[in-house]
Amino acid sequence: MTGERTAKKDRDPIFTVCLVVFLIAAVIVTGIYVQKTCFPMGDETASVGDKVTVNYIGTYYDEFGKENAVVFDTSKSDVANNDSYAKSNDFTKKTSYSPLDVTIGSNTMIRGFEDSIVGHKVGDRYMVTCPANESYYGATDVGTLNAKGNEMSASFEMPLTQFQSAYSDVKLVNGESKTFTTKYGWDAQATLVENKTVVITYLPTVNSDGYKVYESGETVVKYIVTSIDDGKIVYDIDIKGAKKVDGNEIQMIKLDLGGQVIYITEIDTDGTITYKSGNNAEKVNETLYFQIEIVKIA
Numbered sequence: 001m002t003g004e005r006t007a008k009k010d011r012d013p014i015f016t017v018c019l020v021v022f023l024i025a026a027v028i029v030t031g032i033y034v035q036k037t038c039f040p041m042g043d044e045t046a047s048v049g050d051k052v053t054v055n056y057i058g059t060y061y062d063e064f065g066k067e068n069a070v071v072f073d074t075s076k077s078d079v080a081n082n083d084s085y086a087k088s089n090d091f092t093k094k095t096s097y098s099p100l101d102v103t104i105g106s107n108t109m110i111r112g113f114e115d116s117i118v119g120h121k122v123g124d125r126y127m128v129t130c131p132a133n134e135s136y137y138g139a140t141d142v143g144t145l146n147a148k149g150n151e152m153s154a155s156f157e158m159p160l161t162q163f164q165s166a167y168s169d170v171k172l173v174n175g176e177s178k179t180f181t182t183k184y185g186w187d188a189q190a191t192l193v194e195n196k197t198v199v200i201t202y203l204p205t206v207n208s209d210g211y212k213v214y215e216s217g218e219t220v221v222k223y224i225v226t227s228i229d230d231g232k233i234v235y236d237i238d239i240k241g242a243k244k245v246d247g248n249e250i251q252m253i254k255l256d257l258g259g260q261v262i263y264i265t266e267i268d269t270d271g272t273i274t275y276k277s278g279n280n281a282e283k284v285n286e287t288l289y290f291q292i293e294i295v296k297i298a
Contacts, residue, residue: 045121046297048105052117053296055099060088060252060283061245063127064291068245072283075100089254089263090282099295110135113290125293135288140278143262147271148236152202155231158259160196166258172198179203183258184223185211202233210238214255219243221253221264242267248274252282 046052057079059069064079072088074080077097102109104117112130120126160172170180172192182188186204193199204211210222218241227234242264243251253264255275263282266274278284 043121044297045119046104046117046294048118049103051101051103051298052294053099053101053298054117055293055295056113057291059289059291060286061289063129063289068243068251069289070251072288086251088282089252110288113292116290116292117294120292120294122294122297125291128290128292130288130290132285132287135286136280136283138284140276140281140284142274142276145237145273145275147238147273149226150235150237152233152235153231154228154233155199155201158198158200160192160198162259163190163198163200166256183256184213186225204228204233210236213257214253216253217241219253221255237273239264239267239273254282 055075056073057064057071057076058073059071061068061070063069064071070086070088071079072091075097079085080093080097102114102117104114107114110130112128112134116126116128163170163172166183167180167190170178170190172178172190174192174194177189177191179187179189182202184202184204186202188203189201191199204225206225206227208224210224212220212222214221220240222238224236224238225233226236239253242253245251248266248268250265250267255262255264260277261281262275262277264273264275266272268274276284
């Protein structure tokens with residue numbers, strides 16, 4: 001019995017020391033976790049696999065804060081709600097704004113955006129440029145119009161679904177005709193016929209004032225009908241106040257023409273007007289500029 005008590009006394013200090021060491025290690029590990037998660041050290045840099053929280057401002061044409069910069073997306077409400085910052089045609093205000101979580105290496109973001117975070121620490125704010133072929137790269141339809149002498153058919157057919165998408169407030173009854181105002185600004189007559197097809201007849205008048213199809217800030221676009229003959233409408237396109245970016249390139253002008261949405265991208269000195277269209281056409285094949293601020297590294 002005495003031997004057992006002696007052995008127990010010998011073990012007690014060892015157990016106590018081990019317990020103390022374990023508790024100290026647990027405190028250190030917990031402290032490191034809390035420090036990293038809740039109070040990140042300023043010297044810690046982001047690396048592949050990290051979940052990083054960032055604020056960002058995305059722009060076309062130039063870096064945020066520069067003269068030609070146009071905001072197309074942001075996580076910051078003070079930028080989104082500030083009308084002094086130019087916004088893109090398709091910029092949409094959100095109900096709420098919060099920083100974005102990015103897991104480096106997950107390839108869920110534009111590669112240049114994601115890769116740029118590596119090596120940065122909390123509090124860093126920097127700019128990154130993502131070339132068009134590494135951003136939203138894809139197919140778009142590119143076409144041209146002219147400042148003078150364009151032609152369009154005065155009468156044509158359109159699927160009912162497309163008509164309803166363009167003119168949701170115009171309710172058609174099969175076999176009946178209805179007069180409405182088109183996206184061009186002039187009147188037209190629509191008749192719903194068989195096979196869910198709408199026959200549209202444009203009813204513009206020849207006038208020098210033109211029909212306003214776009215206005216934003218100082219930029220105004222008018223379609224000026226010069227003649228109507230043999231089922232053809234001949235018209236000029238008058239663009240005033242377009243903001244030049246570089247050479248013939250301008251800040252994009254979005255024209256919703258009912259059957260088609262186009263983005264005017266260039267105006268040549270000879271009067272050639274270049275545009276693109278298609279799904280998400282505004283941001284496809286554009287160089288993107290981002291201001292990124294590191295908020296948290298986990």
